[in-house]
Amino acid sequence: MYAFIWRILPGNWFVKLIFALILIAAVVLLLMQYVFPVIAPYMPFNNATVTDGGQ
Amino acid sequence: MVNSSSSGNDPGANPPSRPTIRPAQRRDTRYPGDSGQQQHNPGAEAGPATERMNAADAGGSGYEQPLPSRRELRRREAEAAAAHGEPTAVYSDAPPMYGDQGEATQAMPAQQPHQYQQQAPATQQMAAADDSRLGAGGYGNNNPPLDDGRRGRKRKQPVEREPLGPVRGTIRTFGELCITAGLVLILFVVWQLWWTDIEANRDNENLADQLTEDWANQDPNELPDDPDEPIVADPVDKNSAFGIFYIPRFGDDYYRTVAEGVDLEPVLNRMGVGRYPNSAMPGEVGNFSIAGHRVTYGKPLNQIAKLRPGDEIIVQTKNGFYTYTFRNFDIILPDAVEVLSPVPGEPDYKGKDRILTMTACNPMFSARERYVAYAELTDWTPASDGAPDNIKDSKAYDKVSKNGGA
Numbered sequence: 001m002y003a004f005i006w007r008i009l010p011g012n013w014f015v016k017l018i019f020a021l022i023l024i025a026a027v028v029l030l031l032m033q034y035v036f037p038v039i040a041p042y043m044p045f046n047n048a049t050v051t052d053g054g055q
Numbered sequence: 056m057v058n059s060s061s062s063g064n065d066p067g068a069n070p071p072s073r074p075t076i077r078p079a080q081r082r083d084t085r086y087p088g089d090s091g092q093q094q095h096n097p098g099a100e101a102g103p104a105t106e107r108m109n110a111a112d113a114g115g116s117g118y119e120q121p122l123p124s125r126r127e128l129r130r131r132e133a134e135a136a137a138a139h140g141e142p143t144a145v146y147s148d149a150p151p152m153y154g155d156q157g158e159a160t161q162a163m164p165a166q167q168p169h170q171y172q173q174q175a176p177a178t179q180q181m182a183a184a185d186d187s188r189l190g191a192g193g194y195g196n197n198n199p200p201l202d203d204g205r206r207g208r209k210r211k212q213p214v215e216r217e218p219l220g221p222v223r224g225t226i227r228t229f230g231e232l233c234i235t236a237g238l239v240l241i242l243f244v245v246w247q248l249w250w251t252d253i254e255a256n257r258d259n260e261n262l263a264d265q266l267t268e269d270w271a272n273q274d275p276n277e278l279p280d281d282p283d284e285p286i287v288a289d290p291v292d293k294n295s296a297f298g299i300f301y302i303p304r305f306g307d308d309y310y311r312t313v314a315e316g317v318d319l320e321p322v323l324n325r326m327g328v329g330r331y332p333n334s335a336m337p338g339e340v341g342n343f344s345i346a347g348h349r350v351t352y353g354k355p356l357n358q359i360a361k362l363r364p365g366d367e368i369i370v371q372t373k374n375g376f377y378t379y380t381f382r383n384f385d386i387i388l389p390d391a392v393e394v395l396s397p398v399p400g401e402p403d404y405k406g407k408d409r410i411l412t413m414t415a416c417n418p419m420f421s422a423r424e425r426y427v428a429y430a431e432l433t434d435w436t437p438a439s440d441g442a443p444d445n446i447k448d449s450k451a452y453d454k455v456s457k458n459g460g461a
Contacts, residue, residue, distance in 0.1 A: 045420035
């Protein structure tokens with residue numbers, strides 16, 4: 001998978017490295033900005049309220 | 056045929072510079088001076104029969120025993136000697152026929168260039184023969200020299216990858232996905248424990264600045280007739296901030312905004328602590344109840360367990376400063392909503408005190424229980440009188456008041 005990505009990236013190894021870092025940064029940003037906030041409420045340590053339902 | 060004939064030319068091809076002597080060469084190395092001898096009887100013994108025997112010897116034995124033992128070699132020599140009746144026959148099974156040699160070198164020119172540095176064409180020819188002989192003796196075909204050549208070339212040419220088979224490819228991809236999943240989990244933990252704090256604290260500061268700015272542009276409520284009677288804060292819309300908490304016990308620079316509602320988004324996750332809907336407002340008789348994260352998202356109530364009886368909790372609103380004094384705590388189950396009633400734990404009574412109830416998760420990083428802290432209103436200062444002494448000189452109040460006024 002990663003070998004395949006590395007192969008299809010254009011340019012020499014330096015350009016590939018830049019592209020790879022950009023890709024990693026994009027994935028990290030996507031996860032932190034959109035994915036994690038969605039799944040965080042299901043984590044067991046984010047409940048601070050008392051409610052009828054117990055959650 | 057090429058193999059056999061070229062293998063016969065070995066005796067001359069013992070470059071003294073050769074670092075190691077491979078077993079397949081030993082037969083030749085034992086007779087270093089015999090090349091001259093061979094050249095004296097070029098056609099004498101090298102008939103078709105000898106060549107055939109030679110072929111069997113080099114190629115055939117090569118398949119079965121890549122490295123013939125010294126004893127085996129001696130046996131073959133003895134055989135050859137017996138067959139021809141004279142010792143020279145031993146060497147004659149390697150006829151130095153130059154015609155054949157040329158044929159050999161022509162047959163494998165592709166294998167030669169990367170082998171060894173040769174100074175003279177003659178030695179090159181002999182080396183060529185030697186190489187092919189090695190191939191015949193060692194592996195029974197011409198591949199080994201080719202391999203050698205490829206190994207030499209590998210460093211210069213771009214790597215030619217063999218495509219993975221379906222099984223290996225699947226396993227490799229699966230492994231990579233597992234590693235990726237692990238990294239994503241680590242990233243999630245980093246985000247949850249570290250980044251949400253940074254984000255929430257930043258949002259909280261902005262919100263506090265905005266709030267104090269708004270207050271500075273509004274007229275405070277009219278003071279009630281009785282100066283000891285606190286002004287009850289006006290209710291606000293859901294998900295909007297209406298006050299700022301200062302808790303000196305949590306640190307000199309501690310302050311958090313308080314907003315209406317207890318939804319995770321946006322109140323608890325980004326606006327500090329949240330007020331339970333339908334609970335009392337600050338200064339109102341009844342139970343002013345708030346909830347806040349104990350871990351993550353700026354952890355406004357992280358140190359809730361450090362409160363000691365007598366600690367002051369100051370809530371600033373547009374109207375002034377409400378000072379609540381901490382009395383006691385409790386650890387309850389998540390569904391114990393009776394702690395939010397005007398008399399905490401006694402939902403049937405109406406109550407006449409001004410209570411502050413704070414809830415947070417307990418233990419940390421768990422949703423098993425709730426930590427609840429109770430405080431009672433003990434003092435109140437209208438906004439026009441300035442901040443009360445207990446927070447007037449604190450870093451937190453400096454920071455909040457420096458740009459908004461209030």
